[in-house]
């Protein structure tokens with residue numbers, strides 16, 4: 001099963017995709033992770049990605065589409081949960097073409113809906129684990145020891161684009177692009193909305209139930 005998660009930054013796409021990966025045994029592919037890895041490379045590509053990423057701008061489609069689809073092709077055998085991609089219609093069309101070429105399609109699009117003032121607050125307080133990307137919030141979900149990941153003990157850091165200027169820019173871009181994406185998938189009858197202004201567990205239960213009705217097979221919790 002191939003699933004696209006939509007929703008503003010801070011709506012919990014990464015958290016939900018991680019939990020869904022475990023419950024549904026479908027690989028989670030986050031475009032932000034792929035681009036953050038590219039951002040680290042000491043090449044012209046790395047410098048270009050860094051420039052857009054750090055300003056909170058979308059990385060140009062030509063770069064993003066190639067990197068994400070390349071990564072997706074390596075994960076796609078058992079299906080994929082896409083988080084952060086597509087972000088606009090050109091990316092959505094490129095994704096459809098890549099899936100069609102492999103005899104696949106998007107089975108469900110899940111939009112995580114949350115008010116912008118809620119997600120803004122989540123992003124400002126967000127801290128991310130250096131080793132594996134576990135996510136905390138200094139106010140609503142602090143780690144046991146400040147600055148240290150509960151799970152793997154690595155350093156917690158503030159992403160370079162989780163600053164007020166970049167957050168404002170990212171949410172503005174999201175608001176501009178999201179309407180055309182939800183129309184695109186809504187017209188195909190594959191768009192489903194889940195209220196994401198709740199605990200991660202409550203959101204997950206709804207998402208698992210929804211995807212279960214659409215044919216996913218959750219594994220037992222444990």
Ligand code: AMP
Nearest residue numbers: 031032053056057058059064084085087
């Ligand atoms: P995210 O982790 O999804 O918030 O993404 C962090 C940053 O990575 C974004 O602000 C963009 O600079 C870049 N990015 C992630 N996904 C995409 C995408 N689909 N298209 C263009 N840029 C992206």
